[in-house]
Amino acid sequence: MRRETSAPTMKDVAREAGVALGTVSKVVNGLPVGESYRIRVEDAIHKLNYQVNSYAQGLKANKTYTAALLIPNTINPFFASLAYYINIALMKRHYRMILCSTDFDPLLEQEYVTMAQQNKVDGIIGLTYNPTLIVEENTPFVSIDRSMGPHIPCVACDNFAGGQLAAEKLADLGCRNVAFLRNGSSLDNEPNKRKAGFENGCLSRGISYEMKILDDSAPYEEFEQFLSEHIHNGKLSFDGLFCVTDRLTYLISETLRRLNQRVPEDVQLIGFDGIRSFGDIDYRCSTIVQPVPEIAEMCVELLLQENMRTKPPLVCLPVSYAYGGTTLG
Amino acid sequence: MRRETSAPTMKDVAREAGVALGTVSKVVNGLPVGESYRIRVEDAIHKLNYQVNSYAQGLKANKTYTAALLIPNTINPFFASLAYYINIALMKRHYRMILCSTDFDPLLEQEYVTMAQQNKVDGIIGLTYNPTLIVEENTPFVSIDRSMGPHIPCVACDNFAGGQLAAEKLADLGCRNVAFLRNGSSLDNEPNKRKAGFENGCLSRGISYEMKILDDSAPYEEFEQFLSEHIHNGKLSFDGLFCVTDRLTYLISETLRRLNQRVPEDVQLIGFDGIRSFGDIDYRCSTIVQPVPEIAEMCVELLLQENMRTKPPLVCLPVSYAYGGTTLG
DNA sequence: TTGTATGCGTTATCAT
DNA sequence: ATGATAACGCATACAA
Numbered sequence: 001m002r003r004e005t006s007a008p009t010m011k012d013v014a015r016e017a018g019v020a021l022g023t024v025s026k027v028v029n030g031l032p033v034g035e036s037y038r039i040r041v042e043d044a045i046h047k048l049n050y051q052v053n054s055y056a057q058g059l060k061a062n063k064t065y066t067a068a069l070l071i072p073n074t075i076n077p078f079f080a081s082l083a084y085y086i087n088i089a090l091m092k093r094h095y096r097m098i099l100c101s102t103d104f105d106p107l108l109e110q111e112y113v114t115m116a117q118q119n120k121v122d123g124i125i126g127l128t129y130n131p132t133l134i135v136e137e138n139t140p141f142v143s144i145d146r147s148m149g150p151h152i153p154c155v156a157c158d159n160f161a162g163g164q165l166a167a168e169k170l171a172d173l174g175c176r177n178v179a180f181l182r183n184g185s186s187l188d189n190e191p192n193k194r195k196a197g198f199e200n201g202c203l204s205r206g207i208s209y210e211m212k213i214l215d216d217s218a219p220y221e222e223f224e225q226f227l228s229e230h231i232h233n234g235k236l237s238f239d240g241l242f243c244v245t246d247r248l249t250y251l252i253s254e255t256l257r258r259l260n261q262r263v264p265e266d267v268q269l270i271g272f273d274g275i276r277s278f279g280d281i282d283y284r285c286s287t288i289v290q291p292v293p294e295i296a297e298m299c300v301e302l303l304l305q306e307n308m309r310t311k312p313p314l315v316c317l318p319v320s321y322a323y324g325g326t327t328l329g
Numbered sequence: 330m331r332r333e334t335s336a337p338t339m340k341d342v343a344r345e346a347g348v349a350l351g352t353v354s355k356v357v358n359g360l361p362v363g364e365s366y367r368i369r370v371e372d373a374i375h376k377l378n379y380q381v382n383s384y385a386q387g388l389k390a391n392k393t394y395t396a397a398l399l400i401p402n403t404i405n406p407f408f409a410s411l412a413y414y415i416n417i418a419l420m421k422r423h424y425r426m427i428l429c430s431t432d433f434d435p436l437l438e439q440e441y442v443t444m445a446q447q448n449k450v451d452g453i454i455g456l457t458y459n460p461t462l463i464v465e466e467n468t469p470f471v472s473i474d475r476s477m478g479p480h481i482p483c484v485a486c487d488n489f490a491g492g493q494l495a496a497e498k499l500a501d502l503g504c505r506n507v508a509f510l511r512n513g514s515s516l517d518n519e520p521n522k523r524k525a526g527f528e529n530g531c532l533s534r535g536i537s538y539e540m541k542i543l544d545d546s547a548p549y550e551e552f553e554q555f556l557s558e559h560i561h562n563g564k565l566s567f568d569g570l571f572c573v574t575d576r577l578t579y580l581i582s583e584t585l586r587r588l589n590q591r592v593p594e595d596v597q598l599i600g601f602d603g604i605r606s607f608g609d610i611d612y613r614c615s616t617i618v619q620p621v622p623e624i625a626e627m628c629v630e631l632l633l634q635e636n637m638r639t640k641p642p643l644v645c646l647p648v649s650y651a652y653g654g655t656t657l658g
Numbered sequence: 659t660t661g662t663a664t665g666c667g668t669t670a671t672c673a674t
Numbered sequence: 675a676t677g678a679t680a681a682c683g684c685a686t687a688c689a690a
Contacts, residue, residue, distance in 0.1 A: 010684065021684085022661060024684095026660090054448045055449050083403045084430055099416055278406060350678085351671095385666075385668040388668075
C-alpha cells in the first residue's frame with residue numbers, strides 16, 4: 001500500500017536486489033562493494049527509480065548541505081546580482097540555497113534566522129539591517145556590508161577606496177566643486193565609508209566639496225531642494241556629484257534634467273554599485289563597480305571553511321571605475 | 330560531550346524539565362498538556378535554547394514545507410521579480426524556498442529537479458527550457474510560461490491578449506505600418522502567442538504589419554540589418570514596433586538612435602514584461618505589463634492545493650498597458 | 659566482503 | 675493526562 005503513495009527507500013531496493021540494507025547504502029555512497037552485488041543494486045535502483053532521502057541523511061549526519069541567504073529582495077538589481085552569484089557559488093559546492101527575502105524588516109530577519117536554524121542549515125549569509133540580530137553560536141554566519149561583531153566575518157567591497165576613486169575620477173575629469181549625496185540606512189555599515197573615502201580623495205586633489213546626507217526617513221525631495229538652492233542664475237554651483245548608489249544617480253539625473261542642467265556637460269555624475277541595463281547590457285551611469293562575483297565567492301568560501309582557526313573579521317574587495325555616460329570619460 | 334558541539338534535542342529538554350519525551354513534543358506542538366508540566370517544559374526550552382529539528386520532523390511526517398524554484402537567474406529583472414514574489418507567496422504560507430538558478434541549461438534543470446526530489450520538497454515551480462524534463466509523478470510541479478503536458482499546470486500572463494493590446498495601442502496612437510520583433514527561445518512556449526495576438530490585433534485594426542523572428546542562435550545584428558533595409562531616404566518604413574520583451578525594446582531603441590530615427594516621434598515602441606528602472610522606479614519603455622505578483626500567487630496556490638481533483642492545465646492572467654516614453658501616450 | 663543492529667530527533671500509538 | 679516505545683530512512687560500527 002505505502003509503495004504506491006510514497007517514494008521507494010533503501011529497504012525496497014535491498015529487497016528488490018536481494019541484498020542487505022547496508023550493501024545498498026554502500027553502493028549509493030560509492031563505497032567498495034562486490035562487483036556482482038553492485039550491478040544488482042544499481043539495477044534495482046534504476047528499476048524502482050530510487051532516490052536517496054536527503055532528510056534522512058541530514059538527520060543522521062547532522063549536516064544538510066544547505067545554506068540560507070538573507071537579503072531584502074531580488075528586485076533591486078544589486079541584491080538580485082548578489083543572490084545570483086551566491087546561488088552559483090553554493091551550487092558549485094553542491095550546497096542548496098534557501099532564499100529569504102527580508103524586505104528590510106528586522107523582525108522578519110530574525111524569524112528567518114530562527115527558521116534557518118530549525119532547518120539545520122550549515123550556515124547563513126546575510127545582508128541584514130537588524131542591529132541586534134541573534135544568531136546561535138554554532139551556526140556559521142557571514143555578513144555582507146555590515147560588521148556584526150568580532151566573531152562574524154563581514155564581506156564588502158572596498159567602500160573607502162571606492163569613494164576615493166570617485167573623487168579622483170571627478171577631479172581628473174575637470175571637476176572643481178563637487179558634492180556627495182547619500183540616502184538609505186543610517187545604520188553603521190560598510191557603505192558609510194564611501195563618504196570618508198570621497199572626502200579623502202577631494203582633499204588630496206584639492207577640490208572643494210559638500211555633503212548632503214539624508215537619514216532614513218527623509219523624503220527624496222530634500223535632494224531636489226538642495227540642488228535647487230545651489231542653482232544661481234540657472235547654473236548649478238557643482239560640476240560633479242558622487243551619489244551613494246546608481247539608483248540615486250538615476251533619480252538625481254532625472255531631477256537635474258527637470259532643473260535644466262545637462263549631464264555630463266554641466267555636471268558629471270558618478271554612482272556606486274555597477275548596475276547594468278537589464279542586468280547585463282550597458283552601465284546605467286558612470287559608476288564605481290562592486291565585484292559582485294568575487295564578493296559572492298568570498299562569502300561562500302568563508303562560510304564553508306570549517307577548519308579555519310580564525311576567520312577574518314572584515315574582507316574588502318577591490319572596486320573599479322566604469323564609464324556609463326554620466327561623465328566625460 | 331556532544332552537548333557542547335550540537336544543538337539540544339527534545340531529550341535534553343525532557344531531562345531538564347524532568348518529564349517524558351512525549352510531553353515535550355506535545356508542548357512544542359501545542360497539544361493539551363497539564364498546566365504545571367507545560368510551564369516546566371517551556372522553562373526548560375527557554376533555558377536550553379531549544380529549537381525543533383525540521384529535518385527530523387520532515388523525515389517523520391514525510392512533509393518538508395519546502396518548495397524549489399527553478400529559474401534561469403535573478404539577473405534578468407523579470408526573473409528577479411518572479412523569484413521575489415514567489416518567495417513572498419511561499420513565506421506567507423510558511424514554506425521555505427530553495428532557489429535554483431539554471432542558467433537556461435537543460436541538464437542543470439534536470440539536475441535540480443533530481444536534487445529537489447532527493448530533498449523531498451513538497452513541490453517545484455519551474456520556468457524551464459528542457460523539453461524532456463523528467464519529474465516524478467508524485468512531485469507536484471507548476472510550470473511558468475510553458476506547457477509541459479496535461480497533468481502539469483502552466484501559469485502565464487495572457488500573452489495573446491498582450492500581443493493584441495500592443496497592436497491596438499499602436500493603431501490607436503496613429504501607427505499604420507508596424508512590425509513585430511522577436512528573439513529568444515524557439516521552444517513552443519506561451520510567450521510565442523504574443524505574435525499571434527499581435528497579428529490578430531493588426532488585422533482587426535486594418536494596419537499593415539511585418540514579422541521579424543530570430544531563432545535562438547541568430548545574432549542581434551540581424552535586427553540592425555532588418556531595420557537598415559527598411560530605411561529609405563533616411564526614413565524608416567515602420568511607424569510602430571512591437572518588441573517581444575522590454576529588453577529587446579531597449580536594444581532596438583539604441584539601434585534606432587544610431588540609425589537616426591527618433592523614438593517616439595518617428596517610430597513608436599512597445600515592449601513586453603513591464604520592467605522598471607532599478608526594479609521599482611519608472612517603466613523603461615512603453616510596455617505590456619505582466620501581473621507578476623498575481624502569477625506568483627497563482628503558482629504557489631496551485632502547487633500547494635493538495636486536494637484539488639483536477640488542476641487547470643493552463644491559467645492566463647490579465648495584462649495591462651503602461652506608458653514608458655517610447656510611445657506618444 | 660557482506661549482513662545486522664543501533665541511533666540520529668521527532669511523532670504517534672499505546673499502556674499506564 | 676503522562677510516560678514508554680516504535681518507526682521514519684539512512685549511515686556506520688561491528689559481527690559474521
